[in-house]
Amino acid sequence: MCTKRHFLLWLICLAQPIFVAPVQAQQPLKVVASFSILGDFVKNIGGVRVEVTTLVGPDGDVHVYAPAPADARKVADAKLLVINGLGLEGWLPRLLQASGGKAPTVTATEGIAPLKLGSDADPHAWQSVANAKKYVANIRDGLIAADPADAEVFRNNATAYLEKLDALDGEVRAAIKQIPAGRRKVISTHDAFGYFASAYGIRFIAPLGVSTESEASARDIAGIIAQIRGEKIPAVFLEKMIDPRLMQRISAETGAKVGGTLYSDSLTDEKGDAPTYIDMVRHNIRALTSALAN
């Protein structure tokens, strides 16, 4: 008996290096995500078993990004590449080719029916939390395929994170319910909230005939004011388009509230309002409800 136990112990000791050591010696999986929101998803699912780098970091604009040589190296070193798809990362194919990376690619929007933005697919699918859950499932499957040994970890993390997202979805719906139905509209130049609008029923009305890039003319401002008065829009979120002082003026003249900043395409750094996806959605919904509440 005693010897048998010793033998077993001995066996276990012998087995340790074989079964445990490879896992401990194994480096975390190197994952490259195209922008900060995807990076946040990967971090939540992969935990300590992945090492995430994002190509477009916090506060960067993924639409107009110009890859640097260092990015090509990140892509070349990666074991897995996570992208949004739906045409968001137009610069990516060239970067992939240039870097010679052979990592498999996960397209996080796979299986999501895209909305239209003009004639193209609207890539900002993450703005609906239901879609974010599909992102998470896609990324989880991609991670498992790239690193089957850690499948259990990824599955558990993903399940926990999906539960958080469910709670978040409930929070958003509860917050929207607080807003009277007639006031669920804002005037905004953000084109990134199509999915959010269709999922949660807040209308994002674009200011008529205003080009975002150039300086606003008196006609533009008068048009926006007339539109706000005509449609009785309770809040303006025009921070991307015009001077804050101009927005104050419009607000003073129409009685519409000036909404805060809405984050659409990227997270902020640690100190900002939206360092994670969940924080971002919470921040946006707070900005919307506080501007639209009576």
Next chain:
Amino acid sequence: MIYDALIAPFVEFEFMRRALAAAVALSLGGAPIGVFLMLRRMSLVGDAMAHAILPGAAIGFLLSGLNLFAMTVGGLIAGFTVAILAGVVARTTDLKEDASLATFYLASLALGVTIVSIKGTNIDLLHVLFGNILAMDDPTLLVVAFNATVTLVMLAVIYRPLVIESVDPLFLRTVSRAGAPAHLAFLALVVVNLVNGFQALGTLLAVGLMILPAGIARFWSRDITGMICIAVVSAIASGYLGLVLSFQTRVPSGPAIILVATVLYVGSVLFGNVRGVIRQLFPGRHLEA
């Protein structure tokens, strides 16, 4: 019809009335300054000053973040420093005003860019500092009006030495010591008008409403009082017509105002009383005694 085009926008929209008030205040302060700048051959000083205020704005930004007040005060101090140093060098050495100003504003600009890059941010400070005439809130409007008042009062005080110095500096030097202080006070007024103009209205508009009306006035009057009056009137007219143009055609307001002033200027060059092109081609009859 005419009411709809010219008056209705101002009746219906408060921001248009405020923009017009700002344009009038800016014209009253800026246009006389522009006339003296032109007479002293310093018309390009405005553009140079726009760059000279950068380090001050940058230091204000470093000390207190994106605070408009701190950045404006910093810009004022930097502008004064450059203007006064340039003025002192020009008066005490052989270097002319334009050359000494050019050296100081370039040094100032380099310093500003360095300070901004130390902070490691790529925020366009000048963009933050510059306002828009369509966005006049109460404080900005008061500042513009206050500034116009101070400018007019100061100009009245230094008017005599300034005029004599513009026309015959040597004569002034022989009869009075008021030349240097008057000149420095004048430079200070230029900086105040520019910085406030930038903050309220943007570079183009601040410098444009200063210089173009002076150019226009040159073609219609020979004496300084007449020139100043014509400059102020044409600046106000440009502001009003520019706002109407911007309202009717979607041209951004700053450029619209300057474009109207440009049209007036071209008209003056062609048809002006005083050595306008047409006048020179067809001098008409000489008056004979």
